[in-house]
Structure formats: C-alpha cells, structure tokens
Amino acid sequence: MAEPLLEVAGLQVHFPIRSALLRRRIGTVRAVDGVNLSVARGETLALVGESGCGKTTTGKAILRLIEPSGGSIRFGGEDIARHSQAQLAPFRRRMQIVFQDPYASLNPRMTVGGILAAPFEIHRIGDARDRADRVAALLRTVGLPPEAARRYPHEFSGGQRQRIGIARALALEPELVIGDEPVSALDVSIQAQIINLMKRLQAELGLAYVMISHNLAVVSHVADRVAVMYLGRVVETAPRETLFFDARHPYTQALLSAVPEPVPGRRRARQVPQGDVPSPASPPSGCHFHPRCPHAMPRCAQEAPASRIVASGHAVACHLEAP
Amino acid sequence: MIGFVARRLLQAIPLLIGVSLIGFGLMHLAPGGPLAVYTLNPTIQAQDIERIRIIFGLDQPIHVQYVKWATGIFSGNWGYTFFGGRPVLDVILERLPATLLLMGSALSVAILLGLSIGVLGAVKRYSVFDVLATTGALFALSFPTFWFGLMAIFVFAIELRWLPSGGMWELGEEGNILSLLQHLVLPTLVLALVITATWSRYSRSAFLEVMHQDYMRTARAKGVPPRARLLRHAFPNAAKPLIALLGVEVPFLFSGALVTETIFGWPGMGRLFVDALGMKEYPVLMGMMMFTAIFVILGNLLADIAIAAIDPRVRLR
Amino acid sequence: MSATAAAPESQAGRVWARFRRHRLALAGGMVVALLLASALFAPVLAPQDPTLLDTALRFRAPFADWHFPLGTDELGRDTLSRLLHGGRVSLTVGLVAMVTTVMTGALIGIAAGYLGGIADTVLMRFVDTMLCFPQVFLLLVVAAFVPPTLVSISLVIGLTSWMEVSRIVRAEILHLKEQDFVAAARALGASRARIMFRELLPNAAAPILVAATLKVASAVLMESYISYLGYGVQPPLASWGNMLTNAQGYFDTVPWLAILPGAAITLTVMGFNFLGDGLRDALDPRLRMDP
Ligand SMILES: Nc1ncnc2c1ncn2[C@@H]1O[C@H](COP(=O)(O)OP(=O)(O)O)[C@@H](O)[C@H]1O
Ligand code: SF4
Ligand SMILES: [Mg+2]
Numbered sequence: 035m036a037e038p039l040l041e042v043a044g045l046q047v048h049f050p051i052r053s054a055l056l057r058r059r060i061g062t063v064r065a066v067d068g069v070n071l072s073v074a075r076g077e078t079l080a081l082v083g084e085s086g087c088g089k090t091t092t093g094k095a096i097l098r099l100i101e102p103s104g105g106s107i108r109f110g111g112e113d114i115a116r117h118s119q120a121q122l123a124p125f126r127r128r129m130q131i132v133f134q135d136p137y138a139s140l141n142p143r144m145t146v147g148g149i150l151a152a153p154f155e156i157h158r159i160g161d162a163r164d165r166a167d168r169v170a171a172l173l174r175t176v177g178l179p180p181e182a183a184r185r186y187p188h189e190f191s192g193g194q195r196q197r198i199g200i201a202r203a204l205a206l207e208p209e210l211v212i213g214d215e216p217v218s219a220l221d222v223s224i225q226a227q228i229i230n231l232m233k234r235l236q237a238e239l240g241l242a243y244v245m246i247s248h249n250l251a252v253v254s255h256v257a258d259r260v261a262v263m264y265l266g267r268v269v270e271t272a273p274r275e276t277l278f279f280d281a282r283h284p285y286t287q288a289l290l291s292a293v294p295e296p297v298p299g300r301r302r303a304r305q306v307p308q309g310d311v312p313s314p315a316s317p318p319s320g321c322h323f324h325p326r327c328p329h330a331m332p333r334c335a336q337e338a339p340a341s342r343i344v345a346s347g348h349a350v351a352c353h354l355e356a357p
Numbered sequence: 358m359i360g361f362v363a364r365r366l367l368q369a370i371p372l373l374i375g376v377s378l379i380g381f382g383l384m385h386l387a388p389g390g391p392l393a394v395y396t397l398n399p400t401i402q403a404q405d406i407e408r409i410r411i412i413f414g415l416d417q418p419i420h421v422q423y424v425k426w427a428t429g430i431f432s433g434n435w436g437y438t439f440f441g442g443r444p445v446l447d448v449i450l451e452r453l454p455a456t457l458l459l460m461g462s463a464l465s466v467a468i469l470l471g472l473s474i475g476v477l478g479a480v481k482r483y484s485v486f487d488v489l490a491t492t493g494a495l496f497a498l499s500f501p502t503f504w505f506g507l508m509a510i511f512v513f514a515i516e517l518r519w520l521p522s523g524g525m526w527e528l529g530e531e532g533n534i535l536s537l538l539q540h541l542v543l544p545t546l547v548l549a550l551v552i553t554a555t556w557s558r559y560s561r562s563a564f565l566e567v568m569h570q571d572y573m574r575t576a577r578a579k580g581v582p583p584r585a586r587l588l589r590h591a592f593p594n595a596a597k598p599l600i601a602l603l604g605v606e607v608p609f610l611f612s613g614a615l616v617t618e619t620i621f622g623w624p625g626m627g628r629l630f631v632d633a634l635g636m637k638e639y640p641v642l643m644g645m646m647m648f649t650a651i652f653v654i655l656g657n658l659l660a661d662i663a664i665a666a667i668d669p670r671v672r673l674r
Numbered sequence: 675m676s677a678t679a680a681a682p683e684s685q686a687g688r689v690w691a692r693f694r695r696h697r698l699a700l701a702g703g704m705v706v707a708l709l710l711a712s713a714l715f716a717p718v719l720a721p722q723d724p725t726l727l728d729t730a731l732r733f734r735a736p737f738a739d740w741h742f743p744l745g746t747d748e749l750g751r752d753t754l755s756r757l758l759h760g761g762r763v764s765l766t767v768g769l770v771a772m773v774t775t776v777m778t779g780a781l782i783g784i785a786a787g788y789l790g791g792i793a794d795t796v797l798m799r800f801v802d803t804m805l806c807f808p809q810v811f812l813l814l815v816v817a818a819f820v821p822p823t824l825v826s827i828s829l830v831i832g833l834t835s836w837m838e839v840s841r842i843v844r845a846e847i848l849h850l851k852e853q854d855f856v857a858a859a860r861a862l863g864a865s866r867a868r869i870m871f872r873e874l875l876p877n878a879a880a881p882i883l884v885a886a887t888l889k890v891a892s893a894v895l896m897e898s899y900i901s902y903l904g905y906g907v908q909p910p911l912a913s914w915g916n917m918l919t920n921a922q923g924y925f926d927t928v929p930w931l932a933i934l935p936g937a938a939i940t941l942t943v944m945g946f947n948f949l950g951d952g953l954r955d956a957l958d959p960r961l962r963m964d965p
Contacts, residue, residue, distance in 0.1 A: 099857045126863035139854035143876035153862045202858065375803035383815055495698070495951065499944040501895050503902060504936035507922065511933075515926050611808035616899065630811060631903065634818045642815055650806040 037111060038072040039242050040096070040129075040210055045069040045105035045115075047088070047095045051315060063315045065091040067266030067322075068105070070341060070349075071244075073210065078236065078243040080253035080274075082289070083263030084311055089246045090134070092263070093212045096244070097131055098122055109210075127157060130203035134215040136195035140187040146173075146198055147183030153205035172201040176231060193224035197231065204235065212244045217252065229256060250289055254278070259347065262286045265322040266314055268341075272348040282350040284327050321353065329354055361665050369654050376654075377427050380646040384639050385419060409439060430647055436640040445644040449626065455525060456625030459617065460610050462541055463548035470549070471556025472599075478557065479564035480587070490557060497554035502613060506547040506620035513543060523622035540623075548617045552606070559602050563595040570594070597664050604660025607653045699952020705945030713765045716758040723755065725910050753931070757938055760912040764894050764942065767828045767907070771893035774832025776886045779839025780878070784870050786840065787847030798844070801837045809835060813896055817905040827906050831896045839885045846878040880957040887950035891943045898939045914939045 046068055051061035066088045073079045081089050094100040096107055098114065107115045114125055133139035140149055150169040154160055160168065170180040176197040187195055196216060203211050213232065217225040233256060236243060247253045253260065254274065261271045262285065270283040281287050312318055318325050324334040333353050341351040410416050414425060429436060435445040474494075478487040514522035520543050526536050567573065568591060576586050615627030622628065626645065633641040712719060786797040804812070812834045820826045850856065851874065859873050900906035901915025909916055914935040921931035 094857065097861050099860055123863050126861065129861075131858070131861050133854040133858065135854060139858055141855040141859075141873055141877070143879070144873075152859065152864070156862050156864050156868065199858075202862075206862070371799065372803055372806060375799060376806045379803055379807070383812075383819075386819075492698070495948065496944065499891065499940065499947045501898060501936065501939050501943060503899055504918065504932075504939060507918065507925075507932055507936065511925055511929055515929075608805065608808040612810035615808070615810050615814075619903065630814070634814055634905075637818075646807060646811060646815065649808050649811060653806045653808070 038108075039075045039110060040071075040073040040244075041106075041108040042069060042071050042092075042096060043106045043108075045092065045095060045107065046103045047091050047100055048103040061315055063313075064266050064317055065314050066095060066102075067314070067317065069263070069266070069268050071261050071268055071271065073242050073244060075209065075242055076236070076240050077258045078245055078256050080245045080247060080257035080260045081263060081268075082247055082250055082253060082260055085248050086311065086314070087263045088266045088314065089248070089263055090214050093131065093214050093244065093246055096212065097129055099131075127206040128208050129210045129212070130206065130208040131212045131214060132196070132199050132203050132216045135219055136192050136199055137187075137219075139199050140195055142187055144186075145183065146185055146187065146190075149187070149198065150183065150201055150205060153202065157206065168205070172205055175204065175235070176201040191224075192220050193228060196220060196228050200228075200232065200235070204239070207239070208241070210242045210244070212246070214246045215248065216245075218247065218249070225252070232256070262289065265312065265317050267322060267351065269323065269352065270348075270350045271341075276345065276348050280345075280348075282344060282348075282355060283352050284329050284354070285323050321351075358665065362662055365658055365661055369658060372654055373651070374427075376650040377430060377647060378423075380643050380650070381423050381426060383646070384643050385422075426643070435644045435647075438640055439638055440636065445640050448641060449629070449644055449648050452624065452626045452629045455623060456614055456618070456627065459541070459544055459548060459623055459625055460614050462545045463552060463613075463617075464610065466545055467549040467552035467556055471553040472560045474553070474557040475560025476564055476587070478561045479568065482565065487561075491561070494554040494557050497550050500550060502547060502551060502616045503620050505550060506543075506617060509543050509547055510620070523620075525624055540621075544617050544621045544623050547620070548613050551613060552610070555606070555609075556599075556602070560595065560599060563598045564591055567591045567595045593667070597667060600660050600663050600667075604657045607656035608649070611649045611652070696952060696955075698948045699955070702945045702948025702950075702952065705941060706949055709761060709765060709942055709945060712758055713762040716762045719758055723752075725751065725912075753934060756912040756917060757914070757934060760914045760917055760935065761938060761942075763824065763907055763911060763913045764897055764915075764939070767824060767831065767897040767913075768890045768894040768942075768946075770825070770828035771831035771835070771897070772886055772889045774829055775836045775839055775889045775893070776882060778833065779836035779885070780843050780875070780882055782836070783840035783843025784847055784874060784878075787844040788851055788866070788870050788874060794844075797840070801840055804834075804837050810896075810899070814900065814903070814905060817900045822906060822908055824907070827897060827900070828893075831893050831900075835889065835892065835896070839882070839889070842881050842885055843878055846881050847874055850874050850877050884950055884954045884957060887946055887953055891946035891950065894939065894942050894946070898935075 045066055046064070047066035049063040049065055050059045051063060052058060053060050069088070069092050071079065071081070081092065083089055091100060095102045098107075098117070102115050105115060106113045109125055109129065114122060117125070140146075144152075147166070147169050150172050151165045154165045154168060159165070166183075169183050173180055173182050178194065178197055178201070182190070182194075182198075187198070190198065196219075200216070216232070217228050220228060229252075232243070235241060243256070245253050245256055250260075257274050259271065259273050260277045261268045262277075262283065263269070264285050270277070270281065270286045272281070277286065278290065281290055312322070312325065318335070320336050321327070321330075321334045321339050324330040327334065331353060337353070339351045339353045339356070341349045342355050343349050344355055414422055417425075426436065433446065435449075437444055438448060474490045478484075478490045481487055510522045513520045521540050522543075523540075525540050526533065572594075573586065573590055576590050581590070611627075614625060615630055617623065618625045618627035619631050626648075629641070630645050632638075633645070782797050782801070786794040786801075813831065816830045816834060817827065820830060856869060856873055859869050864873070897906055897913065898915035898918070901913045902918050904916075904919065907913035907916055909920075917935040918932055921928075921935065924931055
C-alpha cells in the first residue's frame with residue numbers, strides 16, 4: 035500500500051472542565067482519547083459512532099480547528115499536529131470540511147458570492163473578475179444557478195445550503211474533505227441527492243473523504259473502509275464488506291444489530307448495548323466499553339486493549355482478539 | 358462559606374490595585390501635571406507652586422509618587438489637601454454621613470416603591486396598571502436628574518413654598534431633626550426617581566421569571582393560596598437578582614448623589630467632589646475616586662456573599 | 675401561560691402592550707428625526723443670530739413677539755435660536771461621543787471575546803476596574819482637566835462610557851465564535867483580523883446598533899450636565915446644558931429660561947431611549963426586558 039494521504043496516530047483532545055465562578059480546572063473531558071486512523075488518496079473512510087463519542091472533535095482536530103492535546107496528524111507525510119498557523123497555511127488548501135449544520139456554517143451576513151469568494155481572497159488568488167468567474171463555476175459544479183451568488187444564505191433551503199458548503203470546501207481544490215455528518219440535518223429525500231453529489235465530485239476530482247456519521251446505514255453506500263468509534267477511541271477498522279460480514283468488536287456487533295437490514299439476507303442475534311453511554315468526563319477504566327459489553331472479562335476493566343491487525347486492513351481493539 | 362468569602366476578598370485585590378493605578382494615572386495625565394492649573398493663576402506665586410511641588414513630593418519620579426501614595430491609601434494616610442493641609446481622609450469622612458443619609462433615604466423609598474410596582478405589575482401582567490407602570494419607568498429613566506431637581510425646586514420651593522430649596526438645615530437650626538427632614542424630602546425624591554424606575558423594571562422581570570418556574574406551578578397545584586405563594590415561594594427566589602442589582606447599583610447611586618447634591622447644595626461627598634474639582638484639589642479628587650471605588654467593590658462583594666448565603670450552590674462553583 | 679389565577683393575561687392586553695412599545699419606539703424615532711433635522715437646518719430655521727445681544731430686549735416672554743417666538747434671555751438673545759443652535763452642539767457631541775464609545779467598546783469587546791485567554795483576562799479586568807468608578811466622577815475629573823472643545827468633550831464622554839458596550843459585544847462574540855461559519859473561515863486559513871472584522875463584527879451589528887442608540891441618549895445627558903457645571907461647552911457657544919446654568923439665576927422670575935432647555939434635553943434623551951428600546955425588542959429577542 036502506498037503512503038496514506040492522512041495518518042492519525044494517538045490523537046487526543048482533552049477539554050478542561052472549569053468552575054463557573056473562578057474558572058478553576060476541576061476536571062477533563064477526554065473527547066478524543068487516542069484515535070488512530072488513516073486515509074489513502076481518493077478513498078472514503080467512514081467514521082461511525084454514537085452521538086457524543088468524539089467524531090466532530092476528531093474531524094476538527096485533524097484540521098487543527100481544535101487544538102489536539104497529543105498524538106500526531108501526518109498529512110502528505112508531514113506531521114502538522116504542532117504546526118503554527120503560518121506553517122499550516124499551505125495545508126489549508128489541501129484539507130477542507132463540510133459541516134453538519136448547514137444553518138450555522140454559512141455566515142448569515144454575507145452573500146453566497148462573498149462566502150464562496152472568501153477562499154480566493156484569503157489565499158490571494160485572482161482579481162475580482164476572476165473570482166466572480168470562479169464563484170460561478172463553483173455554483174455550477176454543485177448544481178446551483180449563478181444568480182445564487184447575489185443572495186443571502188437564509189434564502190436557501192437546507193439542501194441548497196449544504197451545496198453551498200460543499201462548494202466552499204471545494205474552492206481551493208483540496209485533496210481531502212472531511213464531511214461531518216453532512217446530510218444528517220437534511221430531509222431524507224434530500225440526503226440521497228447530497229450523497230450522490232459528493233460521490234460524483236469524488237469521482238471527478240479524485241477527492242479523499244472522511245465521512246462522519248452516527249448511522250451505519252448512511253455510510254454503507256459510500257465508504258471504502260469504516261472506522262468505528264466509541265467514547266474517544268477507534269475500536270475497529272475494516273473494509274466495508276468485512277465490517278458488515280465479519281465484525282469482531284462487540285460494540286460494532288451491537289451497532290450492526292441495531293441497523294435495520296444493513297445487508298439483505300444477513301442474520302444475527304440482536305445485541306443492543308445495555309445501559310447508558312458513559313460520559314467522556316469520567317470514562318470507564320480499561321476498555322471504555324466494558325460496563326456495557328456482554329463479553330466483558332476482569333481484564334477488560336483493568337487494561338485498555340491495544341489495536342491488533344486481525345486480517346489485511348482489519349484492526350480490532352478488544353481483549354477477545356488477544357493472542 | 359469562609360473559603361468563598363476569602364476567595365472573593367482575594368479577587369478584590371487586583372481590582373483595588375487597578376483602581377489605584379487608574380485613579381493616580383488620571384490625575385498625572387492631566388496636561389502639565391496636577392499643578393499646571395496653578396501656573397496660570399496670577400494670584401499664585403511661582404515660588405509657592407515650587408513649595409507645593411516639594412512638600413507634596415511632586416518633584417519625585419512618578420513611580421515613587423505612586424508607591425508612596427498607594428501605600429498611604431492602604432495604611433490610612435490619604436495625603437493632605439493642597440489648601441489648608443488637612444488630612445484628605447478626614448475631609449472625605451466628614452462628608453460621608455450626609456451622603457449616606459441621602460443615599461439611604463432615597464434607596465429605601467425607591468426599593469419600597471419600585472418593588473411594590475414591579476411585583477404588582479408582574480402579578481397583573483399587561484393590566485392597565487402594568488402598562489402605565491412600565492411606560493412610566495421608561496419615561497423616568499430618560500429624565501435628566503439635574504433638570505428634574507431644578508424643576509422640583511421651582512415647583513415645591515419657589516412656587517408652592519412647601520419645602521426648602523437647598524442645604525441640609527435652616528441657618529441656626531443645625532441639629533433640628535424636623536428641619537433636616539424637610540430639607541431631605543426634595544433631594545430624596547429626585548435621587549429616588551431613577552432608582553425606583555430601575556427597581557420596578559428589575560423586580561417585574563425577576564418575578565415574572567420566578568412565577569413561571571415549576572415550583573410555582575406545583576405550589577399552585579397543591580392549593581397554596583396566592584399570597585403565601587408570593588411570599589414563601591416567589592420572594593426568596595426573586596431575591597437573588599435583586600440583591601445582585603443592589604450590588605451593581607452602588608456606582609449609579611454615587612453618580613446620582615453627586616448630581617443631586619450639587620443641585621440642592623447638600624453638604625455631602627458629591628458636593629465636596631465638585632468643589633474640589635473647582636479648586637483643582639488633586640489629593641481630594643484622587644482620594645474620592647479611591648473612596649467611591651472601594652465602596653463599589655465592597656457593594657459587589659457584599660451582594661455576592663449575600664447571594665451565596667441564600668443559595669449554597671453558588672458557593673460550590 | 676398565566677402564572678397565577680389572580681392574573682389572567684388577556685390577549686387584548688398583551689397586544690396593547692406590544693403595540694404601545696412599538697408606538698413609543700415610533701414616536702421616539704420621529705422625535706429623533708425631527709431633532710436631527712432641526713439641528714441640521716438650525717441656521718435656516720433660527721429666526722435670529724443666537725449670539726446677538728441687546729439688553730433692551732431682555733427677558734421677553736414666550737409667544738409674545740413673533741420676532742422672538744420663545745422669548746429672550748438675560749442678555750436679550752433669542753431663546754428659540756439659542757435652543758436650535760444649542761441642539762446642534764448637543765447632538766454633535768452626542769453623536770461623536772457615541773461613535774467613540776461604540777468604536778472603543780466594540781474593538782475591546784471583539785478582541786477580548788475572540789482572542790480569549792490572556793487578552794480576554796487583561797481587557798476584562800481593565801473594564802471591571804473602569805466600572806469601579808462612578809461614571810459621573812470619572813467624566814468630571816477628566817473633563818475638568820482637558821481644555822473644553824467640542825471634540826475634547828465628545829472624546830472625554832466617549833472614552834469614559836464604552837465599558838458596557840465592550841461587555842455586550844464580548845458576550846455576543848463569545849456566542850458567535852462557536853458557530854461553524856467561523857470554523858469554516860479558520861479552515862480556509864483566514865487571519866484573525868479577517869475573522870474578527872469581516873465574519874464576526876457584521877453579525878454583532880444588532881446589539882451594537884441598540885447600544886449606539888442608547889449611548890446617544892446618555893451622551894447628550896452627560897454633555898448637558900458637565901456643561902451645566904461649567905466644564906463642558908463654553909459660552910458664548912450655546913448648549914442646552916450651559917443655557918440652564920445661566921437660567922438658574924433667574925429661576926423665580928423667568929422660569930421658562932430653565933424649562934425650555936431642560937425640556938429639550940428630556941425630549942432628546944427620551945427620543946433616543948425609546949427608539950433604542952424598540953430596536954432592542956425588534957432586533958434582539960435575547961436582550962429583551964432587561965432594564
Ligand atoms: N468545547 C468543548 N468543551 C468541552 N467539551 C466538549 C467540547 N466540544 C465537545 N465536547 C464534548 O466532547 C464529547 C465529544 O463531542 P463531539 O466530538 O461533538 O461528538 P460527536 O460529534 O461524536 O457527537 C462530548 O461529550 C462533548 O460534550
Ligand atoms: S475489551 Fe473486553 S469489554 Fe472491551 S469490548 Fe472487548 S471484551 Fe468487551
Ligand atoms: Mg458531531
């Protein structure tokens with residue numbers, strides 16, 4: 035396998051919990067607690083997990099929108115985890131993000147034209163005329179009329195806004211786009227349109243995607259590989275087919291059993307995880323999943339399982355896979 | 358609780374230092390320094406100015422002057438007046454009772470009136486009374502205090518001759534309580550106007566907020582009569598924002614007192630400030646800036662402590 | 675929902691309350707427009723030269739002589755002309771002071787809110803410290819030390835009253851900066867300056883506009899007060915405040931000399947306050963109803 039475009043190792047993001055009055059640090063939210071993942075050029079990696087498990091934080095930390103507390107983020111072979119803003123500048127053109135909420139991600143006081151011209155202004159690309167042409171071209175690419183440039187975000191539907199968000203992400207011709215649940219806020223009828231648009235753009239532009247979702251069914255169409263996240267850690271990574279037919283981690287198995295007919299004809303016992311998701315402010319010891327795991331052993335509460343390669347491209351972090 | 362109070366006291370220290378720096382800096386930023394005005398005054402000789410400069414240490418480097426002055430502030434030596442050489446702290450403290458009397462009487466009137474109007478407005482929301490009261494408060498908040506004072510003097514002292522137009526006592530009647538009370542009425546009325554308006558607005562929204570809480574519905578469902586609901590359930594909960602208001606109101610009270618005292622010739626701190634301003638008495642002005650700022654910090658501190666005493670959850674934060 | 679059985683909130687009453695607020699705001703807006711127009715056209719509207727004195731014409735009563743529609747003062751100057759020109763001065767000071775206040779407050783609020791960390795701590799401690807001084811004290815001390823010109827008076831008022839604005843703007847920025855459009859700008863590599871002034875500032879326009887309107891009112895009030903005490907606008911230039919100083923000496927005989935400028939101040943302050951209050955209701959539901 036060639037060198038991956040993005041390789042994240044041991045990524046941590048810890049948020050301080052502060053007291054309201056004196057702002058003293060009284061605890062830590064381990065939102066991302068040692069995430070490993072890699073993405074090859076042109077490939078789609080799905081990052082899946084329950085709400086609050088740290089997917090958004092992972093995505094934003096990769097783009098250095100949130101400061102990582104530890105770990106490395108290698109992009110094109112260079113570790114950018116500790117780069118200064120100036121050092122990051124060239125990487126800003128190569129990695130972009132599409133946000134979950136199409137209402138909060140577009141500046142309500144800017145025209146769509148202004149929003150889409152911003153990338154060119156910031157990177158001093160072209161003059162005003164040239165930028166207007168580029169904006170029109172971007173709008174065409176995502177299936178919006180050129181007149182849209184003169185209007186404000188509130189004049190558009192959620193699906194149209196998400197197209198604008200995609201256009202902005204594509205403006206600088208990035209190699210990697212992180213989609214943070216780009217369709218979860220949209221009507222089901224619109225979701226497929228946006229997914230298809232993103233698939234088409236990937237084929238045309240050779241993009242790599244990290245597709246974040248809390249819903250396995252949504253990513254099952256688009257992903258080449260899937261990484262399953264639980265409470266700040268990636269517990270299992272596998273090619274899509276492998277994950278659906280040969281999930282090894284008890285949490286992945288539980289997630290799959292909750293998916294309505296992910297793959298027709300497959301049968302398995304339903305194993306809904308018991309109990310509530312623990313808080314990342316006080317994660318369980320050892321394997322974060324052990325309080326809900328049907329196979330938990332004494333060791334699971336003491337020792338965090340290391341990730342092990344069980345087959346080509348298939349890694350599992352569970353003591354059941356111990357040699 | 359003791360830990361909480363100690364922490365809040367510690368937090369006041371940087372504020373005090375900041376206040377003293379700004380107060381000191383303002384005086385010395387005046388073009389030409391604090392004595393510049395005297396050099397323009399033909400009745401004051403150059404050697405007199407030089408004498409003042411040396412006596413007051415104004416010839417020393419600025420940071421030395423600051424340290425001297427600031428340590429003096431914290432040890433009770435607030436410096437001496439340029440004219441007369443009296444201790445500044447004495448000069449200020451001597452005016453304090455008159456100001457406290459005025460502020461106290463205005464605040465009592467305002468709280469009593471404002472709270473009643475606000476609570477009634479909240480209980481009978483959107484009634485004619487409520488609409489008139491909220492509109493009236495809006496008008497009152499726009500009234501220039503000093504002009505309101507002048508008009509009050511015009512109507513009640515000059516036209517109707519019901520009340521004296523200024524001062525604290527009739528000449529030769531110092532110590533006569535009745536005379537004092539008569540002199541107190543108009544300044545109190547004027548100072549209380551804006552505070553009443555603020556209190557009626559604040560208490561109205563505080564009570565409206567409280568009345569929509571679950572425990573009020575529960576109390577109602579349990580058949581607690583309206584009056585008891587108001588007194589036992591609404592009041593304690595609405596008290597917190599109102600105590601906080603009391604804390605933040607201190608600087609406005611001082612500003613209002615200053616304006617009122619100049620209009621009515623009330624011999625308090627505000628009057629002293631304006632007089633000192635006219636005479637460019639820097640030591641007094643600096644002293645008064647510090648004095649009022651300390652009061653403001655204390656007001657906030659006491660309000661915080663009172664709120665923490667009512668609501669233990671505050672202490673834990 | 676009604677809170678107590680004793681207080682049924684009638685639908686009509688609520689509508690009336692809302693309508694009344696708008697009506698007051700509308701009236702405030704009209705008063706403000708009229709005042710601005712009269713200040714702008716004061717030289718045309720004023721029947722006399724406001725500085726022209728003629729002691730033979732002292733203390734004319736209002737409405738007695740159409741040459742002096744609102745009478746004359748102790749030096750025989752036309753009161754209406756002085757009111758119009760004084761309004762020009764007061765409104766100029768009010769507007770320049772407001773611009774100073776808003777620019778200072780917005781700059782500090784944005785910097786503190788967006789940069790956070792040490793910058794935020796230092797700036798907000800500075801704001802807290804400034805707020806320890808009663809505003810009138812601060813204002814008078816500075817005003818007494820600077821030579822009074824229209825510009826210096828405006829600057830002094832503006833530079834002693836921006837603290838509230840910076841708190842309002844900071845709170846707004848803290849809320850705005852968590853939104854993803856800011857993250858999007860950062861992902862594109864936008865500079866801090868671009869994010870603060872192109873992305874965030876326009877979104878904080880509503881509370882800034884409300885604060886600006888209310889600040890004109892308080893600046894006019896402050897100007898009139900320091901001019902009344904003699905530290906503001908200096909005679910012979912008329913301002914509503916210094917007209918009151920002179921009038922006070924003739925209170926018992928010619929009260930209208932004090933009533934008219936005071937009424938003008940009150941009208942102006944009310945106009946801007948009501949307009950600001952209405953704007954707050956209309957623009958920013960989160961700010962509604964705090965006194
Ligand atoms: N700025 C923050 N400060 C403190 N905690 C945060 C912050 N952002 C996210 N979190 C916490 O981190 C955890 C992960 O959040 P997030 O990454 O948004 O999850 P997901 O996208 O998977 O739903 C959550 O428990 C969330 O409450
Ligand atoms: S390590 Fe233990 S607790 Fe964790 S998933 Fe595997 S078996 Fe379950
Ligand atoms: Mg998320």
